[in-house]
Amino acid sequence: MTAAEHSPQRWLQEHGDALYGYAMRQIGDREMAVDLVQETLLAGWRNRQSFDGRAKERTWLTGILRHKIIDKIRSLVRERELVQQAENDPTDPWFAPNGAWLEAPSAWRFEPAAELERRRMADQIEACIAKLPLRHRLVFQAREVAGEETAEICKRLELSPTNFHVVMHRARLALRRCLEQHGFGERK
Numbered sequence: 001m002t003a004a005e006h007s008p009q010r011w012l013q014e015h016g017d018a019l020y021g022y023a024m025r026q027i028g029d030r031e032m033a034v035d036l037v038q039e040t041l042l043a044g045w046r047n048r049q050s051f052d053g054r055a056k057e058r059t060w061l062t063g064i065l066r067h068k069i070i071d072k073i074r075s076l077v078r079e080r081e082l083v084q085q086a087e088n089d090p091t092d093p094w095f096a097p098n099g100a101w102l103e104a105p106s107a108w109r110f111e112p113a114a115e116l117e118r119r120r121m122a123d124q125i126e127a128c129i130a131k132l133p134l135r136h137r138l139v140f141q142a143r144e145v146a147g148e149e150t151a152e153i154c155k156r157l158e159l160s161p162t163n164f165h166v167v168m169h170r171a172r173l174a175l176r177r178c179l180e181q182h183g184f185g186e187r188k
Contacts, residue, residue: 008041015058019065026069036072040065121184128178136171143168 019040023033043064044051051060096102129137138157142148154164179185 008045011041011044011057011061012037015061018058019061022062022065023069027072032072036065036068039068043068121179124179124182124184125175128175128182131178132171132174136167136174139164139167140171140175 016037019037020033023036024030027033027036040061044061047064051057055063094102094105129140132140135157139153139159142153142157143150150161150164153159154161159167176185
């Protein structure tokens, strides 16, 4: 066939309405259907040497259009997924529509890993204190947690100063052992 026989103008006159109707049934958007028909005719023109005449021209062009529609649908799905991801993005308030920072986040004043470890240790200390015998727990909490004076604790719990120091020493040793058993500190 000659170049005139394979011209996009002739294809548009002979097959344009059919191609447009097919695109509209698949896509349902007039502008998109027109664009897809134009892309089909251009692709047909670029690949006219591959048309061997075994199929009808309209069938060949419809096949090209079908692939263009599939590619368009895939593109629309990807765009929709990106928009949905962006809509659900918790960092969205920090960025302008062009992607520039609206307000850059400031650096944290603490190390997240160190803070996590500190909290884990605090939780374990509380658990270890709860395991102390009642007298040891009361003395330790009064002194180390509440910050009471030794004389006040001794008077309230009817302890001698020597007994107070023995109870505190044993409470600290028990806490140390408990913390070491749970992976804190070093055993030598």
